[in-house]
Amino acid sequence: MDLLALADFNLVARHGGFGKAARATGRPKATLSRRVGELESSLGLRLFERGVRDLKLTQEGRALFERTARLLSELDETASAIASGGQTPKGKLRISAPALFSQSAMGRIAAGFALKYPEVRLEVTTEDRPVDMIEEGYDLVIRVNPDPDENLVGRAFLRDRLVVVASPDLLRPAADSPAPGVIRxxxxxxxxxxxxxKGSAKITIEPVLSLSSLIMVRDAVRAGVGAARLPISLVSHDLANGTLLHWGNIEGSEIALWALYPSRRLLSARVSAFLEFLKQAFPNETPDELAAYIGRS
Structure with missing residues (x-):
């Protein structure tokens, strides 16, 4: 594929027309039209619907624009960095992170990153749902135990595990009796x-409260309404000071937080910088390191 033709296609798509793109860049309108025509011919696809007064992307054209615009931007950024003799992180960095991690640690992490890299404009969105990084324009997502995705690569930067905890005021029932529980x-x-x-055991839980966030669950358990399974990072301070009691570790409940990014694009300086910042924030990848942030909440 001709990268110059692809770049001209993106130029026209971004400005919404050949004339507007020509005026904005000083490029001849005829040249832009010819380049886009050559790209359409080479792909065997119609990328624009050409009306009398307007120009609209076809479905194929929109898909091509969405998947190549950021890639071309990364190429330009890399070329500029090499030409200037270095890779200074700059520009917008959009991140999606899960609620608990955002509420407990992301504010301080984002602030520290912004102070270290003032030329990066960091935008963090909190959501637990899977996001489409390409369609929604994210540079990096943080997810808990993500499913394998051939379109994404990344690294685990923090590990945790689930434990069952309860207030000291809540008596643990006999093995054949259910305990009141708080669930998410x-x-x-x-x-x-x-x-x-003492070995493996089973705890039967009869839910008395259903809540939407783990912090709400922890606060309800502190109040003594029931037992719950929670990340140990969220309750380690309570266990240490006796506010909560440890009833056991959930078997097979290892948790890994991953930082993921698309594999089919250059890794920008700002994404690389944020990954390194996460590594410095959690050098040992342990629950205690996250608990230290939660303890200051």
Whole structure:
């Protein structure tokens, strides 16, 4: 594919017409039209619907624009960095992160990153749903135990695990009796397999509260309404000071937080800088390091 023709196509798509693109860049309108025509011929696709007064992207044209605009921007940024003799992180960096990590640590991490890299404009969105990085324009996403995705690469930067905790005022029932529980989201009676100092055990939970956030769940457990399974990073301070008691570790509940980015594009200086910043914030990738942020919440 002719990169120059692709760049001219993106130019026209971004400005919404050959004339507007020509005026904005000083390029001849005829040259832009010819380049786009050559790209359409080479692909065997119609990229624009040409009306009398307007120009609209076809479905194929929009897909090509969405998938190549950021790539061309990365190429320009890399070329500029090489020409200037270095790679200074700059420009917009859009990140999607899960709610608990955002509420407990992301504010301080984002502030530290902004102070270190003042030429980067960092935008963080908090959401637990899977996002389409290309369609929604994210540079990097942070996710918990993400499913394999051939279009994404990344690295785990933090690890955690689930534990069952309860208030000291809540008596642990006998093995054949259910305990009142606080769960995240909706659900019926549940049985949790836990590992304790005495071996494996089962804890049956009868939900009395269903809440939408883990911080809400922790606060309800502190109030003594029921037991819950929570990340140990979220409750380690409570366990240390006796506010909560440890009923066991959920078996097979290892948690890994991953920083992911598209594999089919150059890794920009700003994304590389943020990945390195995460590595410095959590050098050992342990729950205690995240707990240190939560302890200052």
């Amino acid at each position: 989201g909706a659900g019926d009676r549940q049985t949790w397999n836990v590992a304790t100092s």
